[in-house]
Amino acid sequence: MLISMEEARETLRLDGTDNDIIIQPLVEAIPSYLEVATGKDWTKEPDNRLAQTTAKFILQLWYEPEDANSAALKRTIDTLLTALTALGRKR
Secondary structure (H helix, E strand, O other): OOOOOHHHHHHHHHHHHOHHHHHHHHHHHHHHHHHHHHHHHHHHHHHHHHHHHHHHHHHHHHOOOOOOOOOHHHHHHHHHHHHHHHHHHHO
């Protein structure tokens, strides 16, 4: 996993574990999404902060897709995916 459940809750600004049943599958799906989008398995990269940051933005978008900031999140994610793809080609 790229981010822990604790990190996911912090990212979403949630207290407690009430929403874990919703959050857990999203967190588990992010590594596969990143691999398909960038062509690289980022879970094998030790301490890759760019991939972790991207995962947190994706989680925010997936958790609340109709949020007022959705368009900005999508643009940010697209930019981060471009950077990860370029980084993945170098390694």
